[in-house]
Amino acid sequence: MQTRHAVDSGIALVEDTMKQIAIISGKGGTGKTILTASLAVLAENKVMADCDVDAADLHLILHPDIREHHEFRSGKIAVVKSWLCQGCGECVTACRFDAISDNFMIDPIACEGCGVCSHICPSAAVCMEENRSGEWFISDTRYGPMVHAALGVAEENSGKLVTLVRQHATRIAEDERRDYVLIDGPPGIGCPVIASLTGADLAIIITEPTLSGMHDLERVAQVARHFNIPAKVVVNKFDLNTTNTERIKQTTKDKGIDVLALLPFSEQVSRSIVRGVPLIEYGNGQIVKEIKMLWEKIKD
Amino acid sequence: MIISIASGKGGTGKTTVAVNLALSLHNVQFLDCDVEEPNAHLFLKPEIHSQNIATIPIPQVDEALCDYCGKCREICAYNAIAIFPGKENARGSVLVFPHLCHGCGGCSLFCPRSAISEIPREIGIIEQGYSGDIEFIHGKLNIGEIMSPPLIRQVKAYTNPEKTVIIDSPPGTSCPVIGSVRGSDFCILVTEPTPFGLYDMTLAVEVLEKLRIPFGVVINRSTIGNRSIDEYCRIKNIPILMHIPFEREIASLYSQGIPFVREKNEYRKKFHDIVRLSEIQQMVYRK
Ligand code: SF4
Ligand code: SF4
Numbered sequence: 001m002q003t004r005h006a007v008d009s010g011i012a013l014v015e016d017t018m019k020q021i022a023i024i025s026g027k028g029g030t031g032k033t034i035l036t037a038s039l040a041v042l043a044e045n046k047v048m049a050d051c052d053v054d055a056a057d058l059h060l061i062l063h064p065d066i067r068e069h070h071e072f073r074s075g076k077i078a079v080v081k082s083w084l085c086q087g088c089g090e091c092v093t094a095c096r097f098d099a100i101s102d103n104f105m106i107d108p109i110a111c112e113g114c115g116v117c118s119h120i121c122p123s124a125a126v127c128m129e130e131n132r133s134g135e136w137f138i139s140d141t142r143y144g145p146m147v148h149a150a151l152g153v154a155e156e157n158s159g160k161l162v163t164l165v166r167q168h169a170t171r172i173a174e175d176e177r178r179d180y181v182l183i184d185g186p187p188g189i190g191c192p193v194i195a196s197l198t199g200a201d202l203a204i205i206i207t208e209p210t211l212s213g214m215h216d217l218e219r220v221a222q223v224a225r226h227f228n229i230p231a232k233v234v235v236n237k238f239d240l241n242t243t244n245t246e247r248i249k250q251t252t253k254d255k256g257i258d259v260l261a262l263l264p265f266s267e268q269v270s271r272s273i274v275r276g277v278p279l280i281e282y283g284n285g286q287i288v289k290e291i292k293m294l295w296e297k298i299k300d
Numbered sequence: 301m302i303i304s305i306a307s308g309k310g311g312t313g314k315t316t317v318a319v320n321l322a323l324s325l326h327n328v329q330f331l332d333c334d335v336e337e338p339n340a341h342l343f344l345k346p347e348i349h350s351q352n353i354a355t356i357p358i359p360q361v362d363e364a365l366c367d368y369c370g371k372c373r374e375i376c377a378y379n380a381i382a383i384f385p386g387k388e389n390a391r392g393s394v395l396v397f398p399h400l401c402h403g404c405g406g407c408s409l410f411c412p413r414s415a416i417s418e419i420p421r422e423i424g425i426i427e428q429g430y431s432g433d434i435e436f437i438h439g440k441l442n443i444g445e446i447m448s449p450p451l452i453r454q455v456k457a458y459t460n461p462e463k464t465v466i467i468d469s470p471p472g473t474s475c476p477v478i479g480s481v482r483g484s485d486f487c488i489l490v491t492e493p494t495p496f497g498l499y500d501m502t503l504a505v506e507v508l509e510k511l512r513i514p515f516g517v518v519i520n521r522s523t524i525g526n527r528s529i530d531e532y533c534r535i536k537n538i539p540i541l542m543h544i545p546f547e548r549e550i551a552s553l554y555s556q557g558i559p560f561v562r563e564k565n566e567y568r569k570k571f572h573d574i575v576r577l578s579e580i581q582q583m584v585y586r587k
């Protein structure tokens with residue numbers, strides 16, 4: 001009984017110490033992936049999860065070797081068997097997503113797979129088919145394992161694919177007793193962002209001192225609060241508009257959110273992307289120093 | 301004519317291009333379809349005249365009529381309905397999960413006892429107004445809400461074909477983007493000359509080819525990075541509509557929410573030319 005107990009609490013301890021850090025931004029292009037890639041170098045014993053499945057870029061910096069490759073299917077799509085269709089038009093009226101044309105052809109891009117047309121069709125001419133909507137991978141990188149994905153273009157359900165990527169990254173972290181899961185999140189505040197954030201221990205919101213950046217920071221911080229995820233802010237290119245940077249510092253302070261770091265504008269950033277190496281390994285100077293300090297602040 | 305502005309990757313300057321284009325033309329209607337993070341209003345500063353709540357219909361079950369037959373649950377493709385059948389002396393119940401419901405109407409249509417009616421559920425708001433003579437409309441998704449495609453559809457329902465309609469679409473390549481650019485006569489892809497920009501643009505190109513929408517590319521911050529986008533466009537025969545160099549002045553105007561054509565008049569003509577180029581591209585495309 002005693003040992004059993006010890007084992008139990010041992011497991012609990014392992015789970016407890018694993019820290020899931022999501023890097024998100026609200027507004028796109030503020031430097032999420034650059035920061036994630038740099039943290040991937042700094043953090044020891046971690047798993048990376050690229051949850052920007054719409055436009056996954058982390059692989060361009062971390063160069064993963066794909067170990068496992070899986071297909072992702074989600075949802076269904078309606079197909080009309082034209083030889084059975086009598087042209088009654090019931091399906092056109094019933095479809096709320098304008099996915100069926102007046103000559104009873106289904107637009108696979110507009111179809112949301114609700115199946116109403118297949119249920120209503122008096123001649124059983126509509127069938128619902130599985131939709132192949134993406135792929136996901138478990139890979140090795142120089143910096144540790146990485147789970148990533150590619151959503152088929154023009155597909156929906158990136159939220160589900162994000163959840164899948166997250167689940168596998170956490171599973172690997174648990175199996176291999178890794179300390180961190182670093183999540184490169186998508187832009188926005190919708191479904192995939194919520195899927196990236198759920199259950200994370202910390203959200204790092206990276207923004208820039210522009211009106212758009214500030215506006216989006218506000219919205220994404222509300223999302224984090226809504227789901228009870230502690231958030232901290234990084235201001236990228238802070239020196240492009242120091243007045244706005246001051247305003248960000250003030251508003252975050254009022255809301256009780258820490259500003260973790262102010263990163264200066266640096267041409268090294270785009271050069272490191274062109275080279276395909278993490279900024280922290282490529283660059284030097286202030287920005288690198290700031291990122292290292294940032295990591296020291298959050299690693300425990 | 302409907303022109304949408306898109307970009308695989310976020311933060312490449314979509315809104316900048318959309319706003320400056322709108323300010324360079326006449327008789328414009330501007331639709332901001334980036335409902336998760338709408339930003340165009342920060343630059344166009346429209347006067348808002350009307351606000352409408354955007355909703356989707358979700359089912360409401362009248363349990364006095366329902367006999368827990370399970371038909372609605374069976375119909376629902378999104379697992380938005382659960383049913384707990386009654387036991388000897390306890391009534392059953394039907395549970396609707398509003399956040400999973402797509403509002404397809406299937407359950408109410410097929411309930412054999414007509415026990416289901418539909419009630420609206422708020423997903424965001426749509427605001428309409430004017431910025432000078434630009435008619436401005438945008439949608440704002442509520443916090444914690446996942447149903448952006450229906451809100452985008454509702455914003456697009458305002459489209460006025462009499463005007464030059466400029467649609468600022470969300471970043472990415474999935475559903476919300478498709479919903480925004482679908483039905484456009486021309487799409488302007490905004491990208492930046494880095495491997496991220498290139499990779500994400502190739503995804504966006506695939507989307508547009510799939511949707512059969514003619515398009516061209518604007519390279520933003522063209523002086524930072526490499527020449528990979530120019531190369532790619534040359535090989536794929538994609539017209540490059542404009543290069544916008546990286547300039548601290550442009551970046552600084554942007555950070556203050558000032559559209560750069562207000563200070564740099566020479567760009568108005570360039571944006572004009574984009575529209576003419578797009579007309580030519582559309583003709584070529586049709587052939
Ligand atoms: S499955 Fe639903 S969305 Fe697709 S065509 Fe049929 S009714 Fe329309
Ligand atoms: S409901 Fe069936 S038979 Fe009628 S038009 Fe649609 S596919 Fe054809």
Ligand code: SF4
Nearest residue numbers: 366368369370372411
């Ligand atoms: S289909 Fe109608 S009667 Fe049957 S369980 Fe659903 S609400 Fe009740």
Ligand code: SF4
Nearest residue numbers: 376401402404405407
């Ligand atoms: S309206 Fe459609 S999605 Fe919503 S609960 Fe009914 S069947 Fe499910």
